[in-house]
Amino acid sequence: MEKIIRLAHGSGGKLTQQLIRDVFFPCFNNQFLAPLDDSAVVNIDGIRVAFTTDSYVVKPIFFPGGDIGKLSVSGTINDLAVMGARPAFISCSLIIEEGFSLSDLKRIVSSIQHTAEETGVNIVTGDTKVVEKRGADSIFINTSGIGIVPAEVNLGIDRIRVGDKIIVNGTVGDHSVAILSQREELGFEVSLESDCAPIYDLISKLNGNWDSVKFMRDPTRGGVAGVLNEIVQNRGFGIELWERSIPFQEETLAVCELLGMDPLYLANEGKVILFVESEKAQDILNIFKAHPMGKRSSIIGEVVAGPKGKVYLVTSIGTHRVVDMLVEDQLPRIC
Amino acid sequence: MEKIIRLAHGSGGKLTQQLIRDVFFPCFNNQFLAPLDDSAVVNIDGIRVAFTTDSYVVKPIFFPGGDIGKLSVSGTINDLAVMGARPAFISCSLIIEEGFSLSDLKRIVSSIQHTAEETGVNIVTGDTKVVEKRGADSIFINTSGIGIVPAEVNLGIDRIRVGDKIIVNGTVGDHSVAILSQREELGFEVSLESDCAPIYDLISKLNGNWDSVKFMRDPTRGGVAGVLNEIVQNRGFGIELWERSIPFQEETLAVCELLGMDPLYLANEGKVILFVESEKAQDILNIFKAHPMGKRSSIIGEVVAGPKGKVYLVTSIGTHRVVDMLVEDQLPRIC
Numbered sequence: 001m002e003k004i005i006r007l008a009h010g011s012g013g014k015l016t017q018q019l020i021r022d023v024f025f026p027c028f029n030n031q032f033l034a035p036l037d038d039s040a041v042v043n044i045d046g047i048r049v050a051f052t053t054d055s056y057v058v059k060p061i062f063f064p065g066g067d068i069g070k071l072s073v074s075g076t077i078n079d080l081a082v083m084g085a086r087p088a089f090i091s092c093s094l095i096i097e098e099g100f101s102l103s104d105l106k107r108i109v110s111s112i113q114h115t116a117e118e119t120g121v122n123i124v125t126g127d128t129k130v131v132e133k134r135g136a137d138s139i140f141i142n143t144s145g146i147g148i149v150p151a152e153v154n155l156g157i158d159r160i161r162v163g164d165k166i167i168v169n170g171t172v173g174d175h176s177v178a179i180l181s182q183r184e185e186l187g188f189e190v191s192l193e194s195d196c197a198p199i200y201d202l203i204s205k206l207n208g209n210w211d212s213v214k215f216m217r218d219p220t221r222g223g224v225a226g227v228l229n230e231i232v233q234n235r236g237f238g239i240e241l242w243e244r245s246i247p248f249q250e251e252t253l254a255v256c257e258l259l260g261m262d263p264l265y266l267a268n269e270g271k272v273i274l275f276v277e278s279e280k281a282q283d284i285l286n287i288f289k290a291h292p293m294g295k296r297s298s299i300i301g302e303v304v305a306g307p308k309g310k311v312y313l314v315t316s317i318g319t320h321r322v323v324d325m326l327v328e329d330q331l332p333r334i335c
Numbered sequence: 336m337e338k339i340i341r342l343a344h345g346s347g348g349k350l351t352q353q354l355i356r357d358v359f360f361p362c363f364n365n366q367f368l369a370p371l372d373d374s375a376v377v378n379i380d381g382i383r384v385a386f387t388t389d390s391y392v393v394k395p396i397f398f399p400g401g402d403i404g405k406l407s408v409s410g411t412i413n414d415l416a417v418m419g420a421r422p423a424f425i426s427c428s429l430i431i432e433e434g435f436s437l438s439d440l441k442r443i444v445s446s447i448q449h450t451a452e453e454t455g456v457n458i459v460t461g462d463t464k465v466v467e468k469r470g471a472d473s474i475f476i477n478t479s480g481i482g483i484v485p486a487e488v489n490l491g492i493d494r495i496r497v498g499d500k501i502i503v504n505g506t507v508g509d510h511s512v513a514i515l516s517q518r519e520e521l522g523f524e525v526s527l528e529s530d531c532a533p534i535y536d537l538i539s540k541l542n543g544n545w546d547s548v549k550f551m552r553d554p555t556r557g558g559v560a561g562v563l564n565e566i567v568q569n570r571g572f573g574i575e576l577w578e579r580s581i582p583f584q585e586e587t588l589a590v591c592e593l594l595g596m597d598p599l600y601l602a603n604e605g606k607v608i609l610f611v612e613s614e615k616a617q618d619i620l621n622i623f624k625a626h627p628m629g630k631r632s633s634i635i636g637e638v639v640a641g642p643k644g645k646v647y648l649v650t651s652i653g654t655h656r657v658v659d660m661l662v663e664d665q666l667p668r669i670c
Contacts, residue, residue: 004434004437005431005436005465006434006465007433007465007466007467009463009465010463010464011465016463023440023444024461024463028461031457032459032460033457033460039460042423042424042459042481044481044483045483047379051424053427053460053461053479054428054462055428055475057464057470089367089386091375093388093389093390095392096340096344097340098339098340099340099341100340101338101339102338105340105358106358109358109359109362110362113362122365122366122368123363123365123368124367124368124375124386125374125387125388128345129391129392130340130342130345130346131345131392131667131668132667134469135471135472135668136392136471136475137471140475142388142390142428144388144477144479146377332465332466
């Protein structure tokens with residue numbers, strides 16, 4: 001194992017997994033800590049409460065389609081929502097670099113509140129630390145969240161079966177491309193915006209259909225490929241993806257071609273991947289398509305008997321290729 | 336109002352108050368957000384749940400008596416404990432500078448786990464972000480926590496009455512002095528250690544006496560003076576402190592004299608200030624003194640009719656002086 005922390009340890013790829021397995025798990029091991037879930041689900045006097053945390057270090061802090069404030073609240077709402085929880089309370093802790101503009105801070109705080117309001121959650125507690133100039137890169141935000149898991153929700157990787165269909169609620173990779181377009185060194189422009197948004201409202205439309213929904217994840221760092229690889233790891237099934245069925249913005253594909261990136265690893269901040277019972281997949285797709293945040297929803301693949309533990313892509317021209325987990329991300333500081 | 340964020344905005348003094356009042360409150364205003372409390376108390380299906388968050392940016396990250404890991408867990412446990420809550424679940428989110436030593440990380444993670452275990456709380460969810468070299472100062476840790484408030488606990492500033500006694504569980508200012516002693520530019524050495532520790536076990540000894548306990552706070556940033564000023568602000572009472580009764584380590588007083596600092600503003604990370612019914616003050620003091628973390632507990636003052644909204648100190652030589660809230664802290668990055 002390496003002796004220092006590298007950027008890739010925070011990428012959501014293989015090195016992140018290794019860090020979790022070698023450093024955090026041996027220490028924090030307890031019944032609630034679930035590596036593959038976006039929130040812990042704890043029991044408080046018989047009530048299932050989802051609890052999650054994320055720190056946001058995105059650069060730049062303002063980007064097409066959002067800002068670090070919107071991102072930090074959306075991200076935590078989404079981590080709760082993909083556990084089937086109703087997001088209820090959010091905390092917000094800021095680390096600010098000395099000299100940061102007060103008007104930018106106001107803009108970010110108002111964006112935080114606006115995003116929270118949209119989903120009906122309250123920012124109930126917070127903290128502010130200020131560090132010296134060059135002690136932090138402008139502003140970092142941590143949000144933690146509490147959500148209530150309704151009794152009818154029963155999600156778990158162990159419920160996934162061969163034949164289950166995989167659904168995504170829209171175009172893949174928009175967030176990474178929007179961030180990329182703002183990095184001066186890359187020098188290109190796109191009209192595309194980040195998909196950064198809370199998706200609880202969309203997910204709440206699954207009420208009444210929870211029996212058919214096996215598992216959900218939001219494909220943020222590491223993208224669709226990263227999340228599916230985490231799910232399939234050491235399992236008795238494989239995943240087949242259909243390239244033709246995966247929705248992309250044209251600009252995303254153009255940027256990926258230009259920069260030699262694979263769009264399946266790009267981050268998303270307003271997307272959910274669902275594993276659903278095959279017979280109900282079309283019904284759930286229809287529910288999603290009827291919602292503004294799910295218009296371009298698509299069934300992108302299915303759970304297959306083998307090769308076990310692998311994700312593979314059936315390409316547009318009919319070939320098969322394994323979609324592995326990356327060792328490091330294609331782009332740091334995207335969230 | 337100033338146009339940029341200064342270090343003092345994170346000091347816990349007047350500028351922090353102003354930031355909260357002018358920027359956060361107008362946005363985040365809701366029934367749960369209580370500026371004076373260390374945690375929000377929310378209601379989940381009839382259960383009172385305390386929820387708190389704090390980011391830790393302490394420098395240096397290893398100091399006499401603790402490290403950023405122990406501090407981050409103690410701080411959140413204490414923020415829950417002073418609400419009368421039993422700390423239950425903690426989240427832990429790291430922002431790490433590229434190049435950080437893996438062995439230091441392991442040491443910190445093990446310190447986090449050790450401190451959590453001591454109080455019987457679980458680290459149930461986490462996150463790791465890595466930023467480029469010089470994008471952050473070594474490591475920042477956010478912990479958020481959930482605690483359960485027992486039915487018999489009824490704490491609130493509105494329960495404070497003239498005549499109530501004020502208790503602290505030991506020597507004041509140890510944490511700041513321990514941090515100070517490690518800052519190279521100051522060039523002095525002390526044998527004193529930070530008081531950094533979880534104090535839930537001590538506070539839990541109040542069970543059976545909650546009727547007599549009106550309000551609690553932990554005097555971290557801003558110190559005893561900062562916390563008491565926050566409590567007294569705009570209230571119909573004042574606070575009288577008795578210099579002779581406030582416990583200090585001798586070294587703390589020596590360092591303060593040397594550097595021209597007032598020990599009442601120094602930060603503490605294992606202390607609680609209690610407002611208790613006068614008739615029960617001695618009983619509660621005895622309970623505290625019987626505990627290893629409360630051996631040097633003392634009744635340090637009382638709530639007085641006036642001057643309203645002010646904290647004043649009766650000095651050892653019998654004079655009175657007002658103890659105001661500082662505009663900026665005497666020392667940044669102490670927690």
